[in-house]
Amino acid sequence: MTEPRYLTASSERRFEATVDRMLDDRVVLDTTLFYPEGGGQPADHGTLSVERGDGDEKDGADATDRWRVVDVQKRDTVHHHLEPAAGTTGMPSEGATLVGELDWERRWAHMRYHTAQHLLSALLLDEFDAKTVGNQLSTEYARLDAAYERFDDEDLALVERRMNELVDDARPVEWYTMDRETAEATLDTERTRIDLLPESITELRIVEVGGDAEGDDPFDRTACAGTHVSTTSDVGTVRVTGRTTQGRERERITFELD
Ligand SMILES: [Zn+2]
Structure with a gap:
């Protein structure tokens, strides 16, 4: 291995x-x-x-x-x-x-987009109770599918503003492993997306975005095996570029980073 x-x-x-x-x-x-x-x-x-x-x-x-x-x-x-x-x-x-x-330019872009995707997924849950059901990123843009009927312009503006606030906060991003039993007992399994992982996975890698002050509860914890930047300030300015419907109760949001 x-x-x-x-x-x-x-x-x-x-x-x-x-x-x-x-x-x-x-x-x-x-x-x-x-x-x-x-x-x-x-x-x-x-x-x-x-x-x-x-x-x-x-x-x-x-x-x-x-x-x-x-x-x-x-x-x-x-x-x-x-x-x-x-x-x-x-x-x-x-x-x-x-x-x-x-190719560090490529990887760095992926890390920034991937971290931004965590912010977006967390905000959609917080603000709209909309779960992330798919995502794809590149070096140029990213898209995320959420279980939701329809986002309007105001919703997208709110999400963009909140994402940029999290970037400005320069919150720490950390990753660590946790055994599944502990994770299921202590974390919100829907939010961490543990419920999506096959039973065979007994050790999880958790990616954590910190709270807005030291000692605060984390803003988000998600099970993820990707690569991320270590502070939200590295994400850079976020521009939500649009939405499309992907069928009933499935909305796709696209965004770009400067
Ligand atoms: Zn991730």
Whole structure:
């Protein structure tokens, strides 16, 4: 099993790892910072590289083999899909030590959008009793589906204003694990979306957005395995860009970050 370091070291972008297995154009590493697509958050991109060590640096040529990580998927473990960069042929060797580097601009955008989505989900519950039933984010915008009949312009303006207040508050965002029994006994299971998780999951990762003063109850706690920024101020200004209906009792809200 690949150690999923993206879950704990969410602010790190460079790492070393050993190749456990090669499966055609996919590599399995002993540890990774690359986030596999899931929970509405796209996969990380970036590179993996290895020093060739053949001393072939004539004419300043690069003695490094490099692969672009073009997709990351979680199967039995994390699969990184590779494409050789210019000048590299073949795939990494099993047992080799590689240096991984994330496309940080992409990941940072995903972390900001994902954190913003938590704020929006919490506000929709607080203000409209509307549960989040789906979400998808990108580097450019995000959308969230909520169980609700119809939001009007005033509703959207309220949500946007409240989201920006939470951003201005610079609330801390933290993540930690909690066993399911404790979580079910102490947290609001609907709010944390624990009720959506398969029974087989016995340890939960909770993402917590802090209250507005130290010692206050948290603003929100949700079970989530994505990556997030560590303060709401990193989200930046939120613009709610619209809504559409997705059928009865299902509204889709789209938003962008500056
Ligand atoms: Zn999340």
